[in-house]
Amino acid sequence: xxxxxxxxxxxxxxxxxxxxxxxxxxxxxxxxxxxxxxxxxxxxxxxxxxxxxxxxxxxxxxxxxxxxxxxxxxxxxxxxxxxxxxxxxxxxxxxxxxxxxxxxxxxxxxxxxxxxxxxxxxxxxxxxxxxxxxxxxxxxxxxxxxxxxxxxxxxxxxxxxxxxxxxxxxxxxxxxxxxxxxxxxxxxxxxxxxxxxxxxxxxxxxxxxxxxxxxxxxxxxxxxxxxxxxxxxxxxxxxxxxxxxxxxxxxxxxxxxxxxxxxxxxxxxxxxxxxxxxxxxxxxxxxxxxxxxxxxxxxxxxxxxxxxxxxxxxxxxxxxxxxxxxxxxxxxxxxxxxxxxxxxxxxxx
Numbered sequence: 001x002x003x004x005x006x007x008x009x010x011x012x013x014x015x016x017x018x019x020x021x022x023x024x025x026x027x028x029x030x031x032x033x034x035x036x037x038x039x040x041x042x043x044x045x046x047x048x049x050x051x052x053x054x055x056x057x058x059x060x061x062x063x064x065x066x067x068x069x070x071x072x073x074x075x076x077x078x079x080x081x082x083x084x085x086x087x088x089x090x091x092x093x094x095x096x097x098x099x100x101x102x103x104x105x106x107x108x109x110x111x112x113x114x115x116x117x118x119x120x121x122x123x124x125x126x127x128x129x130x131x132x133x134x135x136x137x138x139x140x141x142x143x144x145x146x147x148x149x150x151x152x153x154x155x156x157x158x159x160x161x162x163x164x165x166x167x168x169x170x171x172x173x174x175x176x177x178x179x180x181x182x183x184x185x186x187x188x189x190x191x192x193x194x195x196x197x198x199x200x201x202x203x204x205x206x207x208x209x210x211x212x213x214x215x216x217x218x219x220x221x222x223x224x225x226x227x228x229x230x231x232x233x234x235x236x237x238x239x240x241x242x243x244x245x246x247x248x249x250x251x252x253x254x255x256x257x258x259x260x261x262x263x264x265x266x267x268x269x270x271x272x273x274x275x276x277x278x279x280x281x282x283x284x285x286x287x288x289x290x291x292x293x294x295x296x297x298x299x300x301x302x303x304x305x306x307x308x309x310x311x312x313x314x315x316x317x318x319x320x321x322x323x324x325x326x327x328x329x330x331x332x333x334x335x336x337x338x339x340x341x342x343x344x345x346x347x348x349x
Contacts, residue, residue, distance in 0.1 A: 034141035034156055038176065041183040042130040045208045047080070047230075052205055054081045054235040061122055061225045063092070068220030076123050076225075081235040088123065090115045100242055107246040114326070114333045117295035118194065118215060118223040125196050125210045126227060129185055132158060132174045132300075144170065146177060153177040153186055160302060162309045171195075172316060184208055194222060204230050253291055253335035256327060261338045264325040266296065271318035271342055274310040278346070282308045286315035286342045294333040296324040304339065315342040 043049060057078045065071045074092030088099045095116070097109035124131060139158045146155045155170075155177040162168060177187035185208070189195045200212035209230065215223040242248075277283075284307025291300035298320050306312035319340055326333040 031140050034143055035136045037178075037183065038130070038136045038141060038156060038158075039133070041176065041178060041185055042133050042136075044183045045130065045185045045210075046128045047126070047204060047207050047209060048083065048086075048128050049207075052080075052207070053232045054079075055204075056080075056229065056231050056233045057126060057227065058229040059123070059126065059225050059227045061092075061119060061223060063116065063118070063223055064221045066220075068222075076119060078123065078127065079233070079235060079239060080127070081237075081240060085235070085237070085240045087240060090119060092119075098246060100240060100246060102237070102240040102242075106249050106251045107242040108249050108332075110245055110247045111331075114294045117293045117297045117299070120293075121194060121196060121215060122213060122223050122225045125188070125198060125213045125225070126230075129188055129196075129198075129210065130176060131190060135174065139173070145180075146170075148177075148187070151186075152180060154180050155187070162303065162306070162312050168313055169317065172313065185210075202227070202230075205232070247332075249332050250329065250334060253337035254327065254329050256336045256338045258339045258341060261292070261324065261327075261336060261340070264296075264327065265322060266325055267321075267323045269318050269321050271311075271314040271344070273344055274314055277308055277310050277344070281346070282311070283344050283346060284308065284311065286312050286344070288316065288319060288340045288342075290319070290336075290338055290340045292324055292327070292336040292338065294326055294335055296326045298322060299335070301340075307344070311342075311344050315344075318342070 047055065057080070059076050060073065061076055062073050063071045072093050074090065077089045077091075078086060080086045084101060084103055086101050090097055092115075095113050097113070097115065100107045135158050139160050142157045142159050144155055144157075146153055155175055157170060157175040158173050159168065160173055171189050174190045175188070176185060178185060184201060186198050187195060194215050194217045196213060196215045198210040198213055200210070202209045202211045209227065211227045213225040214221065286306040287304040289302045289304055290298055293299040301316060301320055303312055303316065306315070319342060324336075327336045328334065
């Protein structure tokens with residue numbers, strides 16, 4: 001028996017992408033207060049947390065090509081019965097598949113291809129938009145007021161400490177923009193060039209839900225999504241039993257050596273050698289810990305060591321845009337846990 005719950009919607013004001021204006025000075029709020037606000041925002045904007053009734057979600061999605069032109073349309077559906085009980089179905093011309101999770105582990109369509117990473121990002125914006133919660137208390141959250149066109153927001157960046165760099169370039173690390181004085185999440189930029197805009201917000205079971213979403217990469221449209229249904233339903237364990245079309249998959253990222261990963265590099269925007277570093281004859285390596293997604297895009301990046309802070313900033317800005325040939329383990333594309341090293345030497349551009 002299906003029990004419908006009304007998804008109320010309120011337009012908070014569409015946000016149109018533009019270059020950031022010069023940011024105001026960072027507000028003098030302590031890191032603990034900002035971390036607490038991020039935790040509260042994560043809870044307020046997620047529908048997969050404690051106290052939620054099981055639900056069914058359906059959304060339409062539009063993918064765009066590397067030139068920002070509309071490419072293909074499809075749908076994403078999810079049935080959620082609890083933190084360890086969910087089923088996701090992607091239906092697109094280039095990819096149709098099911099992903100299922102239950103108490104026995106993870107399963108997905110046998111012999112299928114994998115979904116583009118931007119579709120995972122799109123679904124996350126509805127279900128669990130702040131993936132880096134474990135980092136809220138580890139780094140140093142920095143707050144700045146930013147303007148996106150006419151819209152003023154409060155943006156918090158999870159700064160990774162780089163010695164001698166008090167304020168790294170804004171958006172270099174995971175950044176979340178909120179309505180002033182509220183916990184309404186409006187923009188996320190967790191890594192790389194993809195920025196996700198939550199253009200219209202609704203409520204469901206007391207939580208805030210992104211109804212209309214757009215994602216831009218390097219100022220070009222990459223993906224859009226619209227929630228067409230979100231209803232509470234009755235689900236049982238039987239709804240999450242894998243059929244013969246699904247096979248068991250490993251959830252954790254595979255640890256892969258840096259040399260092997262380097263050999264799978266497809267696109268590599270070169271880091272810019274900072275002029276001051278070149279003039280001062282500063283050189284050396286920047287070493288980062290990285291998680292590479294099943295689609296070959298960087299999903300997580302953390303600095304391990306750097307010869308100089310300016311080299312660290314340049315390396316991170318470039319590497320987060322690198323792409324790799326997907327790593328296949330036992331016939332299944334798998335996330336990769338690895339290290340990436342960028343060497344700055346004299347004579348480099």
